[in-house]
Amino acid sequence: MNESLTTGLIAIGVMLSLAAFGVPIAFSIGIIGSIGLYFVGGATFLVASIQTMPYAVASEYSFAVIPMFVLMGTIAAHTGIISELYNAVNRWTEGVRGGLLMASTLASAGFAAISGSTIVNAAMFTRIALPEMAKRNYNMGFSAGAIAAAGTFAALIPPSLTFVIFGIMTQQSIGKLFMAGILPGILTAGCYLIAIPLIAKIRPRWVPLSESRTTLRHKIVGLKGVWPMIVLVFIVLGGIYSGITPPTSAGAVGAVGAFAIAVLRRRMSGRRLWLSIRETAELTSILFVLIIAGLLFSRFLVLSGFVSDLTSLVTGSGLSDYGFILLIVLMYFVLGMFVDPLSMLVMTVPFVFPVIEAYGMHPIWFGVILCKMIELAVITPPVGLNLFAVVSASEGRVKLSEIYVGVLPFVLIEIVVLFILISFPEISTFLPDQMD
Structure with a gap:
């Protein structure tokens, strides 16, 4: 192994070690990246990079898409759009064994279309759906696992921050x-809807049969809670797919649309607007620090020769396309147990993506596969971010040990869907190819 590969692997190992000892991942990445740049380019180059990169990132127009989509989701969450969506869907699934879980799955998929955060999605539906599941004597571990897993739809269904x-x-x-995330997102939600009744049949004690019934009239009337989500999805995805609005503008239009809907429905107050703006600022700041650190680390890996040497090593090893993808899946599966998903993304893309390009794989398809692995990461014990979010939001209703068991069926579903998407790339590439 040559010097550049050894240096890069040592840097990655030290970075993971710092994170394991509790150093925030953004600082772990940034510190190692900075030290690496010092050894590669000297003190002057390091100082110049640190001085210019934060401004270059913060002033990049394309990055405006992040706060806009986050703001749209937080406004929808704070103004009752999501709870009404859940209640509307729940009226149609009542009376079916596992109906509450199916309602959470469908509503999570709907919320994912106006929110790019898996954590917000999981925490929101824990507060909305889990108390009702507790009243109906659902198994809390399985119910919490279903909510945490359905929350991952936000990583795949646009607008996805990932x-x-x-x-x-x-x-x-x-x-x-x-566009590439739409069909895989629908496929994933569909697999959940098929699996939940099957699991309920195998484990009937986990999911008691509900005796509640809703008349057809009440079901139809309840659909009025769905229209805000439909309008926002049409504005955002319709604008992007038609080419009328680029993603950055679509995010801004979506945020304005969510605000306008809340005002028209008299759901917007000064306090709710302030909470939405504050949460947007907090999450955006965290993401920007993480991205800046990741770009510093990426620059070090490129300049040190690690990326080019790694690409040559892998492509010259005779490993097939699917063999390499399997290797990457295993890497992300292990990393996902210990590192949060966005940090994992920023940490690994700089050296994984060049190899993907060298193999001639479709970059958009790989983006979907990567997002699916991110979904797995946030529900994989022992460090699944969505699992912690659900336990925290459950207010003591569920223990971490319970959700570790309850989420396992959904981890298996995600693995099955992942290999379907690997085997049939057209599922991911069909809609994007129509935009050419």
């Missing part, structure tokens, strides 16, 4: 990435 960051780091079309 797609945004991946697109910016790899210079791929964010609009095409968004």
Whole structure:
């Protein structure tokens, strides 16, 4: 192994070690990246990089898409759009064994279309759906696992923050990435809807049969809670797919649309607006620090020769396309147990994506596969971010040990869907190809 590969692997190992000892991942990445740049280019080059990169990132127009989509989701969450969506769907699934879980799955998929954050999605439906599941004597571990898993739809169904960051780091079309996530997202939700009744039949004690019934009239009347979500999806995805609005503008239009809907329905107050803006600022700041650190680390790996040497090593090893993808899946599966998903994305894309390009694989398809692995990461014990979010939001209703068991069926579903998407790339590439 040559010097550049050894240096890069040592840097990655030290970075993971710092994170394991509790150093925030953004600082772990940034510190190692900075030290690496010092040894590669000297003190002057390091200082110049630190001085110019934060401004270059913060002033990049394409990055405006992040706060806009986050703001749209937080406004929808704070103004009752999501709870009404859940209640509307729940009226149609009542009376079916596992109906509450199916309602959470469908509503999570709907919320994912107006929110790019898996954590917000999981925490929101824990507060909305889990108390009702507790009243109906559902198994709390299985119910919490279903909510945490359904929350991952936000990583795949546009507007996904994972797609945004991946697109910016790899210079791929964010609009095409968004379109690529639609069919895989529908496939995943469909698999959940098929699996939940089957699991309920195998484990009937986990999911008691509900005796509640809703009349057809009440079901139809309840659909009025769905229209805000439909309008926002039409504005955002319709604008991107038609080419009328680029992703950045679509995010802004979506945020204005969510605000206008809340005002028209008299759901917007000064306090709710302030909470939405504050949460948007907090999450955006965290993401920007992470991205800046990741770009510093990426620059070090490129300049040190690690990326080019790794690409040559892998492509010259005789490993097939699917063999390499399997290797990457295993890497992300292990990393996902210990590192949060966005940090994992920023940490690994700089050296994984060049190899993907060298193999001639479709970059948009790989973006979808990467997002699916991110979904797995946030529900994989022992460190699944969505699992912690659900336990925290459950207010003591569920223990971490319970959700570890309850989420396992959904981890298996995600693995099955992942291999379907690997085997049939057309599922991911069909809609983006129509945009050419």
